[in-house]
Amino acid sequence: MYIGDADRIPARPVEVEGAKCVKKQILVGPKEGWDGWVMRRFTLGGDGRTPEHSHPWPHIAYVLQGEGSVMLQGEEYPIGEGSVAYVPDGAVHQFKNRKSSEMTFLCIVPERGEDL
Amino acid sequence: MYIGDADRIPARPVEVEGAKCVKKQILVGPKEGWDGWVMRRFTLGGDGRTPEHSHPWPHIAYVLQGEGSVMLQGEEYPIGEGSVAYVPDGAVHQFKNRKSSEMTFLCIVPERGEDL
Numbered sequence: 001m002y003i004g005d006a007d008r009i010p011a012r013p014v015e016v017e018g019a020k021c022v023k024k025q026i027l028v029g030p031k032e033g034w035d036g037w038v039m040r041r042f043t044l045g046g047d048g049r050t051p052e053h054s055h056p057w058p059h060i061a062y063v064l065q066g067e068g069s070v071m072l073q074g075e076e077y078p079i080g081e082g083s084v085a086y087v088p089d090g091a092v093h094q095f096k097n098r099k100s101s102e103m104t105f106l107c108i109v110p111e112r113g114e115d116l
Numbered sequence: 117m118y119i120g121d122a123d124r125i126p127a128r129p130v131e132v133e134g135a136k137c138v139k140k141q142i143l144v145g146p147k148e149g150w151d152g153w154v155m156r157r158f159t160l161g162g163d164g165r166t167p168e169h170s171h172p173w174p175h176i177a178y179v180l181q182g183e184g185s186v187m188l189q190g191e192e193y194p195i196g197e198g199s200v201a202y203v204p205d206g207a208v209h210q211f212k213n214r215k216s217s218e219m220t221f222l223c224i225v226p227e228r229g230e231d232l
Contacts, residue, residue, distance in 0.1 A: 034174065072119070084143045
């Protein structure tokens with residue numbers, strides 16, 4: 001069993017091409033017992049964005065705070081606190097913060113996609 | 117792909133023995149594309165609690181709002197916004213709201229355990 005506090009888990013900058021003001025925390029994954037999956041928390045700074053990309057695994061997302069949009073297959077959808085998304089394998093996607101304040105969201109991914 | 121708003125998803129009362137003031141929403145599961153897993157959002161009213169129970173599947177939880185505790189194998193742990201938990205298969209557990217205001221948390225479960 002594991003109980004943690006996300007606010008005390010180190011946040012690492014995401015420095016891949018196309019990312020802007022993105023930090024990532026690993027909340028629960030195989031190390032904590034969840035075989036095969038990882039729950040991460042992303043923080044986008046003002047006007048931050050994740051890279052526009054696709055990969056052969058899904059994302060399951062829940063927006064905790066802020067206002068922005070998610071681009072899915074070329075279409076932009078507004079998102080905010082309480083928005084949920086299922087991004088299927090292979091879909092081109094990008095999360096964007098549309099405000100100057102932070103936007104945070106949970107993003108669950110299969111273990112094989114955690115690093116990417 | 118799927119994009120939804122948790123605040124617009126119907127909340128159903130959980131009426132199993134031992135539950136008090138518990139409502140559940142199904143946010144993302146197999147119907148939305150996530151094979152084998154379901155993300156739910158639980159709302160505990162003032163002094164609400166989930167039943168004390170165990171089952172042969174895990175929970176992955178993230179506290180969105182409120183203050184309370186989680187009992188795991190007989191020990192009580194304080195939880196609040198940003199708390200995360202991995203409850204392994206077979207562990208006796210119970211979520212409790214310790215305030216008069218609502219407590220909400222995400223709880224991910226394998227599909228086979230969604231109804232229980």
